[in-house]
Amino acid sequence: MSAVLYHFAFDPGSRAARLALGEAKLPFEETPVRPWEDDCPIAGLNPSGMPPVLQVAETGRPLTLCEPAAILGWLEDRSREPFLVPADPAERAETRRLTTWFDRRFTDEVDAVLLHERMEKPLLRLGPPEARALRAGREALRAHLGQFEGLLAERDWLAGRRLGQADIVAAAHLSVLDYFGEVAWANWPGLKTWYMKLKSRPCFRPLLADRFPGVQPSAWYTDLDF
Amino acid sequence: MSAVLYHFAFDPGSRAARLALGEAKLPFEETPVRPWEDDCPIAGLNPSGMPPVLQVAETGRPLTLCEPAAILGWLEDRSREPFLVPADPAERAETRRLTTWFDRRFTDEVDAVLLHERMEKPLLRLGPPEARALRAGREALRAHLGQFEGLLAERDWLAGRRLGQADIVAAAHLSVLDYFGEVAWANWPGLKTWYMKLKSRPCFRPLLADRFPGVQPSAWYTDLDF
Numbered sequence: 001m002s003a004v005l006y007h008f009a010f011d012p013g014s015r016a017a018r019l020a021l022g023e024a025k026l027p028f029e030e031t032p033v034r035p036w037e038d039d040c041p042i043a044g045l046n047p048s049g050m051p052p053v054l055q056v057a058e059t060g061r062p063l064t065l066c067e068p069a070a071i072l073g074w075l076e077d078r079s080r081e082p083f084l085v086p087a088d089p090a091e092r093a094e095t096r097r098l099t100t101w102f103d104r105r106f107t108d109e110v111d112a113v114l115l116h117e118r119m120e121k122p123l124l125r126l127g128p129p130e131a132r133a134l135r136a137g138r139e140a141l142r143a144h145l146g147q148f149e150g151l152l153a154e155r156d157w158l159a160g161r162r163l164g165q166a167d168i169v170a171a172a173h174l175s176v177l178d179y180f181g182e183v184a185w186a187n188w189p190g191l192k193t194w195y196m197k198l199k200s201r202p203c204f205r206p207l208l209a210d211r212f213p214g215v216q217p218s219a220w221y222t223d224l225d226f
Numbered sequence: 227m228s229a230v231l232y233h234f235a236f237d238p239g240s241r242a243a244r245l246a247l248g249e250a251k252l253p254f255e256e257t258p259v260r261p262w263e264d265d266c267p268i269a270g271l272n273p274s275g276m277p278p279v280l281q282v283a284e285t286g287r288p289l290t291l292c293e294p295a296a297i298l299g300w301l302e303d304r305s306r307e308p309f310l311v312p313a314d315p316a317e318r319a320e321t322r323r324l325t326t327w328f329d330r331r332f333t334d335e336v337d338a339v340l341l342h343e344r345m346e347k348p349l350l351r352l353g354p355p356e357a358r359a360l361r362a363g364r365e366a367l368r369a370h371l372g373q374f375e376g377l378l379a380e381r382d383w384l385a386g387r388r389l390g391q392a393d394i395v396a397a398a399h400l401s402v403l404d405y406f407g408e409v410a411w412a413n414w415p416g417l418k419t420w421y422m423k424l425k426s427r428p429c430f431r432p433l434l435a436d437r438f439p440g441v442q443p444s445a446w447y448t449d450l451d452f
Contacts, residue, residue, distance in 0.1 A: 046323070047373065048331060063315055069322040077318065089289055092303065096296040097272070103329060105274060147273065 003028035006042055006053040008035060009210040010119055010179070012102075012111060013068045015172035017052040020084060022203025023168065024075050028054070036124060072165060084165040091160035098158055098166035102173055106144055111173065113137030118180045122214065138182065145188050152190035163198075171198045175207055181218035185226065200224050229254035232268055232279040234261060235436040236345055236405070238328075238337060239294045241398035243278040246310060248429025249394065250301050254280070262350060298391060310391040317386035324384055324392035332370055332399055339363030344406045348440065364408065371414050378416035389424075397424045401433055407444035411452065426450050
């Protein structure tokens with residue numbers, strides 16, 4: 001089997017795909033892309049123009065998997081046992097609720113504000129970050145982190161007793177914010193323990209090697225015992 | 227088995243749940259909710275505060291399914307055969323790509339503009355619609371409809387050869403816009419045929435009986451042969 005992942009290292013959706021492929025121990029080639037550039041190869045693969053896209057060729061015809069849902073869904077389909085969506089019906093429901101939460105709420109309230117200011121503005125040369133937007137994004141992030149801390153007070157992993165898709169998707173988003181030093185882990189001890197467990201897994205290693213042009217990672221970004 | 231759906235009749239996600247439950251021929255009680263009101267019962271069920279939520283009690287412990295992904299996923303899980311996610315891997319990928327498309331792009335570019343102006347403003351007493359926003363939303367809608375028309379030039383259903391989740395989700399969004407007369411079907415003959423096929427299915431009947439306070443549906447909203 002051959003697999004090529006088109007991804008942008010600091011796109012949370014792309015990171016979710018890399019983490020899930022890593023958890024599946026499925027080897028893949030990488031094609032880093034810059035989706036905001038005119039000649040980005042993603043434009044010819046995914047009508048939304050956005051990474052991640054995974055092209056796979058197994059025994060049958062080649063498959064083009066666009067968006068995290070298609071990539072994670074395909075990994076789930078080809079696994080004999082439940083893989084990132086747990087077998088328990090309540091945990092399956094919670095996994096899907098939390099995936100929607102990150103796709104909509106977290107993306108809209110946190111990423112679209114904080115990652116726009118810290119990441120998109122330098123990439124697209126849109127000028128310096130605005131203090132008011134940073135404050136609003138950080139306040140929204142605190143509210144979200146408080147919710148996750150609450151879940152982890154009663155559970156080992158975000159959706160229940162097993163590591164799964166909710167954790168992968170959450171870690172994908174939080175790891176980008178963590179690179180930019182936006183996650184005050186000391187305030188969220190349950191979440192910090194959860195993140196340390198995830199960060200020590202082999203699937204996480206490639207993400208810790210990512211570097212954003214002109215921005216050093218936070219002092220603890222690569223530290224497994226922060 | 228007992229099932230209670232908390233839903234708002236003109237919320238596209240709620241409509242996707244009703245259509246999927248209808249296709250599954252699964253009887254359910256309805257609790258209509260108004261999620262913008264302080265005492266909405268959804269607040270105690272779904273942390274996002276949003277419909278749809280389905281509460282089911284089968285043989286085991288009761289399940290609370292929050293968000294369309296959990297409801298449609300649960301229906302898929304309990305079906306012996308592939309139900310709304312087709313068996314073919316390429317059609318599965320396309321189903322998931324299009325579901326993401328509606329959850330993100332269509333919601334952001336069309337619903338958040340046009341349904342805000344036409345539906346949320348009267349509900350929340352936010353004043354009359356703005357002409358500029360209506361123009362922008364209608365232009366975005368045309369671009370999306372053009373994409374769907376392109377897909378249907380080569381396929382029977384949006385994701386391939388079988389009716390599935392992509393069609394249910396698309397029809398959920400388009401049917402709300404159609405109530406407000408925003409879909410110029412005559413310009414999109416392939417899409418119109420597709421919508422007529424969907425609209426004739428028993429699952430669609432309850433949606434055609436919905437009425438929005440103070441707004442009559444478009445002349446063709448309930449017409450199966452428009």
